[in-house]
Each structure stands twice: as C-alpha cells, then as structure tokens.
Amino acid sequence: MSGDGTEFEVRFEANAFYLVTNSDMGDLRVTTGLHLDVGSEAHKFEVVPLLRTDLHENAVREVFLAGGTEDVRIGWIIPANALSSDAHDRATDSHFLKYAYVTIREVLRDHQRLFAAKVRQGQAQGVLESSFADLFHDNVCFLAVSMKRFPDGSPLEWLKPSLIGEGYVPFGASDPDSLRWIPHGESVGKKVKLKLIGPGIAQPEVAIKMMTIAAATSSSPVTQFFYLYQVVEFLMEVVLRTSIATIGSEIGRSIEAGRFQALRDHLEDFQAAMSEKHRLKLLMECCVGSGKAVGELEQAAADFLCTVEVKAKTGISSLYQVRNFVVHQVRSMPDEAEEQLLVVVHEFARFLSAILATFEADQPDQVSAPAVVEDLTLEEDAIR
Incomplete structure (x- = not known):
C-alpha cells in the first residue's frame, strides 16, 4: 500500500475498469453493464460515499443546490447497484453516463478502503472479475459533484445537514449493516434539492456533528x-x-x-x-x-x-x-x-x-461555504 492509502492502480479500457493488483493472480476487471461516457474525463469532480437504507438501482437522483436566484444542478446521487445495471430508468441518459464514469473512476481511485479487503479476499479465491456493485454494501451510494460549480473549494461538508435531512448519512458515521436512519419518503424519481449552511453561523461543525450523531447512533426516534x-x-x-x-x-x-x-x-x-x-x-x-x-x-x-x-x-x-x-x-x-x-x-x-x-445573526468569526457559480455556459459547464 502506498503512503496515500492507495493499494491499487486504476486503468480504463474497452468500457471496463481494471484494478492493478500487482499479484500473481492478475488484475481485477471491474464491469458496469453501462456504456460509459468519458467526455468529462478532464473535468474535476468530487465524489463521496453516503449511506441510505432503501436504495435500489432506480434510486438515481439529480442533485440541485437551492437558495440562489434559481436552483442549480451540481451533480448526482447514484446507488452503487445502479452503476452495474443497464436496466434502470437512467441507464441511457447521456448526462448520467458521464457522471457514472467519473463516479466509478473517483471511487476506485480515492476510496479503496471501502473495497480493498473484498478484492483481496476474492483474489485468494481466484476471482478475476467483479461487477462494481458487488464491491459494496447495498446501502452504499455516491454523491458526485462538479467542482466547476465550486472553484473556491469543496462544498461537501457544508451540505451534510441537508443530506441528512434528505435521508443520506455520511459514510463512516455508521456501519452499513447497522444503519439506523430510516428515510421518510421515496428515494426514486425526485430531484434532491440541497442547501448549504449559511454564513450566519460561527461554528457550523457543532450543528453538523449533532445532526450526524442523531442519524447514526440510535434507532430510537x-x-x-x-x-x-x-x-x-x-x-x-x-x-x-x-x-x-x-x-x-x-x-x-x-x-x-x-x-x-x-x-x-x-x-x-x-x-x-x-x-x-x-x-x-x-x-x-x-x-x-x-x-x-x-x-x-x-x-x-x-x-x-x-x-x-x-x-x-x-x-x-x-x-x-x-x-x-x-x-x-x-x-x-x-x-x-x-x-x-x-x-x-x-x-x-x-x-x-x-x-x-x-440563519442570520451578528456574530464574530462567521465562516462561509464556498460560493456556487450559477452562470456557466453550456460549453463551460461540465455537468450539462
């Protein structure tokens, strides 16, 4: 394992990803069943894992940021099992297929701790091919955000209260098998409208921590x-x-x-x-x-x-x-x-x-979330 926690190199060819394992067993081919679009290869995205209990392949949702002059699309939430199936409603959506590619790429590169043990276990049993979904728990999904919308820095920490309100729990706050936050409302078909924590709060980490604990530590309402x-x-x-x-x-x-x-x-x-x-x-x-x-x-x-x-x-x-x-x-x-x-x-x-x-109050030491860019042209906007 390298110093940055990366255990496998990742390459993409012939519509499949490969994890270069550097073992006698050979590389692991990771399949998706989707016709992935590499058109956004050069753009910067941030992808984070989330948990939710009612996920299935049709629970793919576009993500919009609310609160400005109009709602702005910033990315997608995609269940792991939707990234290994061509049978769901978004499987031929050109915009989704761009996000599917970058989501799988970023997860395989930057979140190897989520699946490394399963890959090694499979290697020991002679497994040379796996679907992407089989590397993850059924309660895992991914939020992928276009950073062209946020040139000043990542908004993801500032979105956590809104994600929890929509039924999504930050990965790591809870074990997928013991997830206790039961969503209220369907996860299918609807757009997700998220809100950033406003600039009127001097210690937003306090609110984030309390909401995360509420979602992750108890099944008791x-x-x-x-x-x-x-x-x-x-x-x-x-x-x-x-x-x-x-x-x-x-x-x-x-x-x-x-x-x-x-x-x-x-x-x-x-x-x-x-x-x-x-x-x-x-x-x-x-x-x-x-x-x-x-x-x-x-x-x-x-x-x-x-x-x-x-x-x-x-x-x-x-x-x-x-x-x-x-x-x-x-x-x-x-x-x-x-x-x-x-x-x-x-x-x-x-x-x-x-x-x-x-929330607005006259406080010292207020901090602000990264600003969102709303007026990108079609050519400039990686998420169109």
Missing part, C-alpha cells in the same frame, strides 16, 4: 429527537448572546441617562430573553425564508401531539410541545405514537437544514 434539538439549543444560545448584548447596551445607556422607567423595561426584556419559548421565537426571526420547512414540521408535530392527546399550538410552538412531551411524558407514549414521532424527527432534520441555510 426519542434519542434522535434529543440530538436534533441540541442544534436548536446551539442556535438559541447564539440568539441569546446577541439579544443580551443588545439589551445590555440599552441598560447601560438608560442608567447613564437616568431613564429608570426605560431601565425597568429593559430588565423585563432581559428576563423574557431567558425564556426558551421567547428564544425560539427570536430564532425564527433570524431564519427568514424557512417558512415551508416550518409548516411541514408544524403538521408533523400536530399529528404526533394528536396521537398522544395533546392539543397542538401553531408554528414553532408545536415543536416546543413535542420537546416537553418527550422530556416529561415519554414513558406514557403509546406504541403507535413512535412511528409518528419518527415522522417528526425527519421533518425536524429537514427544518434544521433549512434554518441552518437561512
């Missing part, structure tokens, strides 16, 4: 809900710091000017700012443009609360009601409510990806 709610707590802490700083300045000015009625009003504002419900309200004011996600979460929360015989409030208050029930009354939750709580969890994850994309 109660535990998943608690981990996701930590992202809300994190953002409310940011809101609280900003709010208290503003109120503190007003208190100081009121004392200097001898405006004691105003001082009392500001002290009441300070007390209100400490309320979790008030901080939730302030949080939503910092997330302009997330109304659709709020509405879908509100409906899921209302359905859950109905199941546990709690009258639902409107807006984000319904999420707080679910939180209170899970904290104080979870032992009395009927079995039928658990499935509805799972729906809440997945709408919650989508909601979080939406507010992480739109």
